[in-house]
Amino acid sequence: MTDEQEIKSTLEDYAKAYCTKDIDALMHVFEDCDDISVIGTGADELCIGRSSVKELFLRNFAEATANQFEWQWSKVTISNDYAVVAISLAIHLEYQGSKLEIPIRWSVALRKTDRWVWLHRHASSPASNQDEGQAYPQEA
Incomplete structure (x- = not known):
């Protein structure tokens, strides 16, 4: 399996764990250290460290049940033992x-250890008050 295929496989691992609410499998996608971080779409979703990231996911699991991650546009960039x-x-x-x-947009930073592990995940939602072809929203 190529590095890019292995990296994309981590996305599937994340999606499966998230949909089944398997917190241990979800946390396994991330590097086993306290330097991991997650930025979510919520105003308070700024997490650093395993316990903070885990708490965020457990809150997500309590509020909703995901059934499917539908992957769309993607770009994988690899440089030595790091990838985005x-x-x-x-x-x-x-x-x-x-x-x-x-609809969600992600940036994921990864590092190659014995496998590709996530160091950071940033999620955002497209601006609903910004028309296609415009650089800025119509209203603040």
């Missing part, structure tokens, strides 16, 4: 009795 993944996706989930499809 830029990817867009839709997460299909159930939240408060409703089925939702949430």
Whole structure:
């Protein structure tokens, strides 16, 4: 398997663990150290360290159930033992009795150890008040 295939496999590992709410498998995707970080789409979702990241995911699991990660556009850049993944996706989930499809954009930083591990994941949502072809939102 090529490095790029191994890296993309970590995305599948993350998605499977997230959908099954398997916190141990989800945390296994990340490097086993306290330097990992996650930035989520929520205003308070700025996490550094394993316990903070784990708490965020457990909160996510309590609030909703994801059923599918639909991968879309992606770019993998590899430099020696480090890599960056830029990817867009839709997460299909159930939240408060409703089925939702949430568009997300991720940046994932990885390091090669005996396997590719995540050091950082940043998530954002496309601006809903910004028209296609415009550099800035219509309203602040």
